Amino acid sequence: MFIDFSLKGHREFPQLNFDWDRTELIMDYGECELISLAHNTVNLRYKKNLNDLNNNNTLKIKTSKGKLYYFRYEYKLVKDGIIQLRGGVWLTQQPKNLRQTTISVSEIHLPIMQNGDxxxxxxxxxxxxxxxxxxxxxxxxxxxxxxxxxxxxxxxxxxxxxxxxxxxxxxxxxxxxxxxxxxxxxxxxxxxxxxxxxxxxxxxxxxxxxxxxxxxxxxxxxxxxxxxxxxxxxxxxxxxxxxxxxxxxxxxxxxxxxxxxxxxxxxxxxxxxxxxxxxxxxxxxxxxxxxxxx
The missing domain is CATH 3.40.50.1110 (SGNH hydrolase)
Structure with missing residues (x-):
């Protein structure tokens, strides 16, 4: 997993606060068509099972080349055959030059590490x-x-x-x-x-x-x-x-x-x-x- 420590501003995220060894698969949605993405948005071609996406979980994206990316978002909406995941942050680096392509999408539970009193x-x-x-x-x-x-x-x-x-x-x-x-x-x-x-x-x-x-x-x-x-x-x-x-x-x-x-x-x-x-x-x-x- 690649962590981009140079992320600044709206893309900054404390990746090391998560316990990556304790991830749990919630749902595998299989192959999906990625329409576009940005620093806070992922847009996918709508298909029925994507209705089950839950913003309490973390989105795991796998490209055709096997690269992994992780995204959390605030809300979703469907418009013109596209499901839009908005108000989000990338836990790892934001994918570059990735659009109009097929990706694998799954949801995971990603626990945060807390050791306070x-x-x-x-x-x-x-x-x-x-x-x-x-x-x-x-x-x-x-x-x-x-x-x-x-x-x-x-x-x-x-x-x-x-x-x-x-x-x-x-x-x-x-x-x-x-x-x-x-x-x-x-x-x-x-x-x-x-x-x-x-x-x-x-x-x-x-x-x-x-x-x-x-x-x-x-x-x-x-x-x-x-x-x-x-x-x-x-x-x-x-x-x-x-x-x-x-x-x-x-x-x-x-x-x-x-x-x-x-x-x-x-x-x-x-x-x-x-x-x-x-x-x-x-x-x-x-x-x-x-x-x-x-």
Whole structure:
């Protein structure tokens, strides 16, 4: 296997974090027609069995000359007879001059190597993989090797987390509290104003996680400039602070009130921090973890 250590920018990937000796074949799709590829995309001629592709796994590509390449991606879509795997990263080098050719495609489980002492379970919407949140676990692991991430789903960089379906929210976690893995630390980032409406459900979640772990971290949301949604954001922040007051294991990471920490909010109530907000978020989390070690 060739590893390109010169990869920079959007192609950079910590290949050595994976345990290549423990790969497990999930599905062999056989020969497929490669249409094109790029630094973050693989396009294949559609065939029915490719519907089973799962972004929790790693795509293994073998060329007619026997060269192997590995690719992880965020999502897939079918358009004009082509299945597009998008938002991806190459674990090894990106193939060069490879298009309009036949390749062999399979899916493998590629475990990530973690040998830390602090088990952290990130809990968040299954689509909080964009922007600053996309690489937050990768960044934290690079800064603190004592961290182990746990959960049933792997992010684009292979780090586990606990996803929450976008259309289900906090209620989903309460109903599935027994499926949330035990951890030293839970970090919850649920970016939807809909969650502010049910205090009882938040209390049930806080009770459940307090029994499973040592600490649970919630964060306040930065208010937006001259935005009618600010009233709802204030209600959300107040609710989270009250939940923390009533549960000694629940801690609040304060993001509101910092000049550069802002956000974007969609019409459906979903809320995304800006780059400065994510930077502050990561800084506070790492500080809290360091405090735990001491």
């Amino acid at each position: 602090i088990n952290i379970c990130f809990i968040g919407f299954s689509d909080n993989k964009w922007g600053g949140f996309r690489s937050i676990r990768k960044y934290m692991k690079q800064k603190n090797h004592d961290i182990n991430f746990i959960g049933p789903k792997q992010d684009i960089y292979g780090y586990p987390y606990m996803p929450v379906p976008v259309n289900k929210g906090i209620e989903f976690l309460v109903k599935n509290i027994n499926n949330i893995p035990n951890a030293d630390i839970y970090i919850i980032f649920i970016e939807s104003l809909k969650t502010s409406k049910n205090r009882q459900v938040w209390s049930q979640l806080a009770d459940g996680l307090s029994k499973k772990g040592q600490k649970t971290y919630l964060n306040t949301w930065p208010e937006l400039k001259e935005n009618p949604k600010n009233e709802e954001i204030r209600k959300m922040n107040k609710l989270l602070q009250e939940i923390a007051t009533c549960h000694k294991n629940i801690k609040i990471m304060e993001l509101n009130g910092f000049n550069d920490a802002g956000a974007t909010i969609l019409d459906n109530g979903q809320y995304f921090l800006n780059n400065s907000g994510y930077k502050l978020y990561k800084k506070i989390i790492l500080e809290q973890i360091e405090d735990k070690k001491e």
